Amino acid sequence: MTNQIKCECGSWMMLRTARRGYNAGNKFWGCASYPRCKKTQNYLTQEDIEAAEQRVYDAYEARATMTYGDYVMELYENAPYQGW
Ligand SMILES: [Zn+2]
Numbered sequence: 001m002t003n004q005i006k007c008e009c010g011s012w013m014m015l016r017t018a019r020r021g022y023n024a025g026n027k028f029w030g031c032a033s034y035p036r037c038k039k040t041q042n043y044l045t046q047e048d049i050e051a052a053e054q055r056v057y058d059a060y061e062a063r064a065t066m067t068y069g070d071y072v073m074e075l076y077e078n079a080p081y082q083g084w
Pocket residue numbers: 007008009010011031032033037038039
């Protein structure tokens with residue numbers, strides 16, 4: 001298990017697939033204690049993470065005034081994945 005993540009409540013997050021709504025078919029992490037705990041988290045594939053890093057890198061290149069701290073913050077905002 002390389003990318004198993006833990007919920008804030010201490011349970012493991014389970015990979016689930018949305019069945020309805022605007023993101024139907026998309027995978028997401030849902031707490032194993034559902035419905036007691038309703039925490040969810042975006043599921044990002046390695047490609048998603050790399051694409052987010054590339055977008056941030058492009059933005060960093062485009063905006064020479066951006067500090068490295070801004071760059072890191074934007075990276076985290078674009079890829080809200082706690083398992084890395
Ligand atoms: Zn939980």
